Amino acid sequence: MSPAPSLRSRAALLWLLAVLLMAATVIYQRRTGPTHPLRGTVTVGGKAVAYRFIRSEETVREARVALPDPGVPATLVWRRFPVQEAWTRQAMVREEKDGRAELAGYLPKQLAAGKLEYSVEVGEPGAIQRIPATDPIVLRYKGPVPAPLLLAHLSMMFVAVLVGLRAGLGALFGPEAPRRLLWITLACLTLGGLILGPFVQKAAFGAYWTGFPWGYDLTDNKTLLMWLAWAAAALVAGLRPRRSEVWPRAAVLAATLAMAVVYLIPHSLRGSQLDYGKVKAGADASDAVVTGR
Structure with a gap:
């Protein structure tokens, strides 16, 4: 078999494995967490x-x-x-x-x-x-979240997980860090997690961001942790292959591991909670929401 078909076959196999891992992640997230039936x-x-x-x-x-x-x-x-x-x-x-x-x-x-x-x-x-x-x-x-906003947010996060897993597999089994996949993952996390995510949070609970440093919302903090891990990997890997790919590959693998750990934590744990005592005392409902509960 020629080298080109062999490389294509390996790439297809890694994509298939990434899809299966993402599907397992989605099923796990749907079956766990305090808001699922x-x-x-x-x-x-x-x-x-x-x-x-x-x-x-x-x-x-x-x-x-x-x-x-x-x-x-x-x-x-x-x-x-x-x-x-x-x-x-x-x-x-x-x-x-x-x-x-x-x-x-x-x-x-x-x-x-x-x-x-x-x-x-x-x-x-x-x-x-x-x-x-x-x-x-x-x-x-x-609060009700507009369907187009929620769909865009979820789509970007799912693509980030899929491409991120594929990047990690590529770094594990390939000779160099898969930079294109790395940067796609970071872009999807930025758009889906740090831009669209706060708008979803605002529609649902009245605040754009309730994670660090302003709150203890675990979902927001998980998103921030993932983004920081992939941003660090992008800084280490750069845009072009290096003479030694040991550190770039290690950075991508570390970011993939951080993503996997984050998605093993059930969704919506320690999220927003209305303090009825503050509402009874006369506080506006938007000021009576606490996080990390």
Whole structure:
């Protein structure tokens, strides 16, 4: 086989591996984190009932909590989080949705970054089961983000992950640092994370940036860490190959490792949270949002 086809085959294989790694990253991010739906199965009256309870909702509507009708009554139990107040109890009603019967209850709208904690009690008196059986579910409200803005932000971040992983694989298995991929990754992180990301944050929670040095938002800090790692790699690698590619390749690998570590941390941990105490004291809602909670 000639060298050119061999190089093309290796490049295609590395791209395929990068795509698979990115897909695994996306699936992991969708399945983890405090805002993704909580899924599980509970047995009620000898019947298995699969539930999917939401943990995120927009400020423009009530949050619908529903489960397949188990044939027994259910009650939605909730209160503001983390306010130590009496629990509100609401009987869930039978509704038809997508051709199946459900029991549904509705949590009231909250301000951006406001949170409610809730659980569902199922069964007749004397045989009530609480879902979940341990701690209540915490649901956070966010402002609506324009679809084009959110799509552009997510697209840039996904491309950054894909190209960044491919750059790391190229640095690991190639003779020199893949500079073109490095600079594409940095550009996508800059646009998606540092430019579009703050606009998404502003629409959702009322502030452009809540990470270092003004706050403790973990998502913002993760984005900053990734950007700094790739910016440092770009400074080390430069624009043209060097006599020794040891340090440029090492810099790209370090940046890829930093990206991998960041994406192993579930999304939306230690994010924005409304301080109901400040709101009660008369503070504007935009000034009552704290981070790192």
